[in-house]
Amino acid sequence: MTKFNDFFNKLLDPFLRLVNTKAMLAIKDGFLLTMPITLVGSLFLLIANFPIPQWDQWMSNIFGSDWSAPLNQVAGSTFDILALVAVLGISYTYAKNEKVDPISTAILSLVSFLVLTNSFVTTESGETVNGVIPKGWTGGNGIITAIIVAIVVAKIFVFFIKRDIRIKMPDTVPTGVSNAFSAMIPGVTVMLGSMVVYAITSKFVGLSVTELIFKLLQTPIQNVSDTLAGGLFITFLMSILFWAGIHGPNIVMGIMGPILTANALDNQKIIDSGQELIIGENTKIMTVQLIDVFAKFGGQGITVGLLIAALLFAKSKQLKEISKLSIVPSLFNINEPVIYGLPIVFNPIMLIPFILVPITAVLITYGAIIVGFIQPFTAVQVPWTTPPLISGFLLSGWQGLVVQLTIILASTGIYYPFLLKQDKQFLLQEKEMEELNKNEEINTTLVSESTI
Template structure:
């Protein structure tokens, strides 16, 4: 049994890894991001479509009485301006997202996002627009040019950037001393010309093959398997399965299979209605009302089932919010919001349930009707009729409404495992991006604009920009940014002498974000001053509690970023916070990084000297990462050196001990205090005790704790 369980776990892990790899393909990431960016257009179009197709005549009568025809005309205009141009919107958004995602340097030039989008747009018109220039109504709509727009976007953008990276003519077009943007535009000429020219050749080949009207050709191709099909279960399963398959690729399945609907489903519907009128038994199970009532719950793909599964299992807050937004349209079987907002289109995670759930629902509903548990559909019901009402109206029976609930539950059960799988993939992707941001945040390299994280290419850069925006909002709240304190101990006295205030950011979706990433994002977005002052203020407020209880000898250590020293009013801000909280200057210790010592700046040193003259102490954090900084200690205004945790590890060649000996000897000569960071074991403690160190900080003594716990720890120590 254990071996079978391990095998199953291994298979699931491999499946998750495969989906993760496929989902991380640059073009699929661009498609998902591009579709999401057009969500406002899809949302307003969906509500306009819903109002135009309300299943309740009474509401239409009220709207007519209040606004006349204006409300209807307004909805038509909005639908034309949203769904009517969706193909163009998706094409532009996907090509732009792909170019932004690449974000790297091609042939010595930054990816030109504008040129990429323009070239893709041109390629689309070259391939799609009729040769006579006459564009028929609905040509750019969701059901019109969307399939071609998808195909062009996912091929023309990669082709253009590939050619740009390998063009032999690019270097000949640049001009020394010119505006970089002009040079970037010139560099795009050869690859842009080649891309559009190649799509022009494709168009000529299509015309010669008689494929001028691709939509008509596609209707004939996909409708051909059903030409001689009868009204049977096989026809229903084939129609539903193929329709879902097409929808997965962004193609309006029912539109391409319109012949099946017209010649089989609607004919059967009318025959059943006529039979009911004449008092005879209906004979067709498979009708348009059957599909609309029991399969398209929430729209194609039974997306109402997906929404229910999301509410039950999803841990992604953005997805849950999208589900809430999608719920009202989905109740009336308008599913474009979830279809293009999640998105379901080209989403490998939901490919299986998106196609499988409607097929299973078809089988179940067909069996229930064939067994006479549910009457056949005998009434015309508008496709926007909500669940329960639609099933009851179509069959004239409560059993129809109950069958809808059963189908909804079955669809939900099909989607649930994949929502759970989405949670796992989301967590894996988050870990991957956090790891990438962590490496960038700790690196000394920056983009040309001086930023570490938010200019990174690809998904990591996108994730950094999302987090940076969230950090800005978090600073305006009181429930995300908080501090913990790690006590500092004098082992000679056997008591706590202070604590370092450590920043924590608990993101509402992603949980705790590593502090060095938070700081790097704040520096990238010039929020570091606000964040630094927030940390200092909160730390001093907590420390004032100790003051009020008579603990006046505890030293509060707070980190300052190098970027904060660019603020000419830094000293004044520190003084104001100390004044408001009542913390004395000699109780505050500001910590700066060793890199600031290695590259001392006149302005920084001036600010630190002013703080020291006021009584504020200065510490160098992570000292020893580059021990060449020893020679700067004499000039740098410093009271304390914190030996980096990397030196607490005993090296095989003893080099770490030699470095520590040098640091201790120099600090003793200069009268500088030493605090050893990262002490986790008694062996480490004893080794540094042999080096005459007395002050320590690390998990051996205490992990970082809340402000309240720190106060209690200080109050409870033996004096």
């Protein structure tokens, strides 16, 4: 086992060096700042599209045919600025970690993003409307550009400040004023560079930088992520990292979360345009909801199935106690107690089911979408602590509940034989411990008697 761990760690080292770079940490932590607006937007979007038959008709009868317009206005005002929030959050986080002025860095990143994005839109009649910020590029379509701009601008700002290339003010000047003057030289550099890049791409390619990056990078990455193989690999990577003691979901979804979110927003745009989602033509199947709500509910590895099996069949004291302590947190998608308490980390018995169960969940959910049992996911999301079955129902109605229930049953069945083996091992350990304690008690008694 020690040799296997050493070999495994050697394989992980290059990956960990990558994900622990300053840029990757900023992307992971910075994108989390988009969560509040996406969850709030999802709440309003959920009310507008509640998964109950005749819901729209009931609400129309009460509030009128355009009852959902204000709700959609809120949803659109959150999801359609996702790239703007991401560029602010990522650059702010990078600068904060480097201990330079994060506010100035974030503002410069936002300005750079806007410089690189067209400030006009073309109507269906061919008329050009100037002086606007096109929301088509400030939402999901601009995610990759936002990430690149945030990191590049933050690095430039840090470069100038840490080398003291700035306008210095006397110590008596207020900090806010001093920071503003310090940001002028890197600010001019960033804006000038952004202008030059925008001019080049517009003249020679006929596209803004945001459009070009979307075409060359984001679309291929989204297409790769929107495959069954892509979803299975994401799930496998999260499980194997967590088994190795590294929080795989945080690392992997910190990188893939923006892409999978963009997939869901693409589906929402199709719905908003009045079109129907058609599998195999215009629909993204692999989205952030499929991973978060169906492939890792109850925590990575869907260990709720393990806990159910333990509560029903475990005989060892250790498994019984761990399952009792872990079941309630697991219902709210927190499974660290069982991950580290059983433990599952570096436990060879639990490696196979811990990887196999989420993969099975992806296959079940993917298949349910393909056959039309549940609809592809759109912008609606639920808070990550929403209990299983409830989260499935909120996203996909009773069909989503059924899919999650099926996954729970599959999880319980897959974990069962491995649980029995683990339980048997614990029973042997407990028996050895009892015999050891008895021998110690006998020895203690004999020593006491001999003393008397």
